[in-house]
Amino acid sequence: MTALHKFQRLESPGLWRDTPQAQRRDVIVSFGENSLVISDFNEIALTHWSLAAVSRLNPGRMPALYSPGEDATETLEIDDATMVGAIEKIRAALGRGRPRSGRLRQGTAAAAALLVLGLAVFWLPGALVRHAVGVVPPEIRAEIGQDLLRRVTVLHGPPCVSTGSSRALTDLSARLLPGKNTRLVVLPSGGVSAHLPGGMILLNRALIEEHEDASALAAHTLAEDLRITRQDPLSRVLRHAGVLATFRFLTTGALPESALDAYARDIFTAPAQLPANQLLDRFAVAGVSPGPYARSLGRKGAALLSQAAPPANAPVPLMPDGEWVRLQAMCN
Known part of the structure; x- marks a missing residue:
């Protein structure tokens, strides 16, 4: 994706909250392969958001407020105008390329496959480590x-x-x-x-x-x-x-x-x-x-x-x- 490649090295600070009741946490926001990467200051990835699913909750207002999907509980607040502009440009590019209703079934299957792959790549390593640390x-x-x-x-x-x-x-x-x-x-x-x-x-x-x-x-x-x-x-x-x-x-x-x-x-x-x-x-x-x-x-x-x-x-x-x-x- 041309738009994503342009911003591969861009990063900015943000405020991340994994649930509505949790305290906001200072994080670093950067771009990964088709994802928005949210990391702590030790450069440990806390979560990855699919760029195709990222949703803006307050269009036109700053700081920009995002979530990883319409029904998600996580939120990310970004006050960096350059990063916000980059995310909006990529969201617009993804919006133009989204499949029409005739391709909905294939898109759903692909999304399910990506979800399984994402769980294996991003969730499983951290979950294994957390479990090991808790039982040793x-x-x-x-x-x-x-x-x-x-x-x-x-x-x-x-x-x-x-x-x-x-x-x-x-x-x-x-x-x-x-x-x-x-x-x-x-x-x-x-x-x-x-x-x-x-x-x-x-x-x-x-x-x-x-x-x-x-x-x-x-x-x-x-x-x-x-x-x-x-x-x-x-x-x-x-x-x-x-x-x-x-x-x-x-x-x-x-x-x-x-x-x-x-x-x-x-x-x-x-x-x-x-x-x-x-x-x-x-x-x-x-x-x-x-x-x-x-x-x-x-x-x-x-x-x-x-x-x-x-x-x-x-x-x-x-x-x-x-x-x-x-x-x-x-x-x-």
């Missing part, structure tokens, strides 16, 4: 996390350990994440930070060796915990593994070796972006300076610092000097 016990999550840690250490080296370092990391975890049984693991190489199922946060040695205090280590620990809060770590593993691997996991209780190896290789790539207000709230509650974390983000960090409120009181040391000295030597 903590013990299995921990086993998957340990298996992945073993594979990550093959790539990036064994965890750093020295006399007193494990206790120092445990104390820091308890100080930052009270009530959570989170294990901090320091690796000699790899990305800055990541996390695994079973309550493990991976941190690069540079966060210790290249800083004068524990602020950077603490800030990245809090950032990873926020990512864990926003998306279940097992969900991330299963989405990376794919539909067939997830189905195998549900039926056999084991993920394919190839899926685990692939996730271990990609674990440090493209960490999910975090809302600045939530991140700064975490830092403030824990008494952690946002400066080291912001500087690690480059240009994006400047925007984070601009939103940070000045500290009300002098910061409380995150750990005794002796423990910090032991941590700085743990990878030697």
Whole structure:
């Protein structure tokens, strides 16, 4: 379709609601293959609307209000004039090409086939992951996390350990994440930070060796915990593994070796972006300076610092000097 091809790379913000009673949610709207794709800010597709069925509920008014069909409960509000114009142009083009009554039976059959295909492609993967995440016990999550840690250490080296370092990391975890049984693991190489199922946060040695205090280590620990809060770590593993691997996991209780190896290789790539207000709230509650974390983000960090409120009181040391000295030597 010429009109759709023209807008393939267009995207805009929107407000999506899956039921009339649900709270509106900030989303990103873009075009897919014959569909309108609605995703969250982690680039995870929440739903796909067939462009042929999209209906405008308030013609001529802005923000434009759309639904995926006449009887649908979902709604999407768009205030971006360019995106609204593109959707209207495509709807008009589809309207000219709709089959007449003589072809109604074939059109109905084709629509039914597309519906089945859409369920298989778009609904089934998310449904499988959600079901798996809901039924897997903590013990299995921990086993998957340990298996992945073993594979990550093959790539990036064994965890750093020295006399007193494990206790120092445990104390820091308890100080930052009270009530959570989170294990901090320091690796000699790899990305800055990541996390695994079973309550493990991976941190690069540079966060210790290249800083004068524990602020950077603490800030990245809090950032990873926020990512864990926003998306279940097992969900991330299963989405990376794919539909067939997830189905195998549900039926056999084991993920394919190839899926685990692939996730271990990609674990440090493209960490999910975090809302600045939530991140700064975490830092403030824990008494952690946002400066080291912001500087690690480059240009994006400047925007984070601009939103940070000045500290009300002098910061409380995150750990005794002796423990910090032991941590700085743990990878030697």
